Amino acid sequence: MGDITKLIHHYLRHDKKFPHVWCPGCGIGIILGALIRAVDHKGYEKDEIVLVSGIGCTGRLPVYVDFNTLHTTHGRALTFATGMKLAKPRLKVIVVMGDGDAVAIGGNHFIHAARRNIDLTAIIVNNSVYGMTGGQYSPTTPYGMKTATSVYSNVEHSFSMSELAVTAGAVFVGRGTVYHAKLLESLMEKAFQKVGFSVVEIISHCHTQYGRMNRMGSAVEMMEWQRDHAVTMEKAAQMKEEDLKGKFRIGVLIDRDLPPYQDEYERVRRWSKGVGGE
């Protein structure tokens, strides 16, 4: 058996759940592949991993993977994950969300999970649109783009979830694209290894909805767009701000050490028992 086949047999619920729900050419397949390879490289046991998701195309990801999997309500994945992690800190908790899930309906939970520094990894698939419901604009749909609910033009401004995560207190934030699959894998590995709230934002594409409405072409053409508009952190540092207009940075945005919530709470437990004397 080839290495990939071995990975598939080991990690996927291949005999139960396929075919999957995603459109042909969707970026989520590449992301799932990167996730599995990153988990495999880190050598985690399947039993210790909890994969949590919310609602949307990305929300369907956990069902295909042979971990402890939890498909929660829209936007609330991080809250379930918070309870899970604090109740059983030995579990390795990974949360996968889409852009609408993570920063629209779940925006508040995202900010506070980062602020608390809950020890888990949030993988966010940012395809700038609500795909599953038919392509409505999301908080990351750029100004001026067309969607099913902005057929004239989107008059709202998007924001950067990665920069938001940095400001809110995440200890690790990385951004990649579906095109840069190897980078994605290494960002995930770094995020998994990090103790504390880590974020990997992945610029993906929805050629079925967003691409079609904005005449951006096929999945391949949209991935080429990712290649042409992504600038590595190193390169961006050398560039002028005006040259970076319309482009986005990929790589590690922040990597810092802060005590995770469960360690801080362990101190609370000691204080509550009158020991520890800090």
Place this chain on the structure above:
Amino acid sequence: MKKKPLKERLLQGNEAVVEGSLSAGCRFFAGYPITPATEIAEQLSVRLPQVDGTFIQMEDEIASLGAVIGASLAGVKSMTATSGPGFSLMQENLGFAIIAEVPCVVVNAMRGGPSTGLPTSPSQSDVMQSRWGTHGDHPIIVLCPSTVRECFDLTIRAFNYSEKYRIPVILLIDEVVAHMREKIIIPDDEDIEIVNRVRPTMPPEWYIPYEDTPRGVPAMADFGEGYRYHVTGLTHDVRGFPTSRPDEVDPFIRRLFRKVSQNFADLQIGEHFHVDDADVAIIAYGCVARSAKRAVSDCREKGIKAGMLKLNTIWPFMRTDVEKVLRQAKVVIVPEMNMGQISREVKRVNKGEAKVFTINRVDGTIITPQEIMARIKEVY
């Protein structure tokens, strides 16, 4: 035999909920400050870390119940506490706990509504919300204490039911009972019956997480113990995987109902106070049951054969007991601090045997024994 010292305490209703939850084995609480439930969070923030449990104050009530469900899936008995506005926010994840069959306890210390309403005044207006607040057809168990001791006992029962039937259980307290102080004697741990969820004993490869059983309640594996399975808010097949096949959805939804309906007898908690020979019967719950009890005693002194059925189980509705009362009494009075949420149920099961009258109060003040007496004089 050496007599043990009595654990005699002067406690508030909310404090008794805290004691009850800890006795029941609750080791995780996530909540958001709200009057009149805040004391539960405050006290558990002190007590839970002492017993290696976890308290966390979340960003809202949606997050609170989400965290509670996550912790319960990890195998830890979990609870949250709130009041009307927060309970409204929790309806979303309450539905998740029902469909995914995750045990947990939600305390709702009722205040006047709708919306922000009467934050510091009592009410009983969430009776129907506790039954039907979350969308979709679903069963639910709702318990309602009227004394501080019942706050303790019913909190334990709430945990026991939730573990036994894999269902969220709502403890519906009104502001009066939540904030009232009474002397209670806390029983010894060995005298308290504790029920824990049935966990699978078969090897993981044989485990079918949502398998139907005679009891209708499948065994529940903790996450991270080798039983890797899928939990979802979508309708699912016996393996937990999403399905929309009619032949799988129908038995699943019916099983959710069956696990409660076939155990009605186990779920009925109430008090029969002089009701067996009563001509005038009062059906009451929560703080109003206290006034009703006084009114019954006063009536009996005056030679009026009055009695009270107190409902501690609000949902599933205590139909058998209520029907018995309707058959016995000539007149039934349902006093409640809402526009008639339980009286509607009483009228629904009444087959013309008794005349059903109501007393409704929605001004944030309690119904007094005198008011009930006056109503009895008026209708009987």
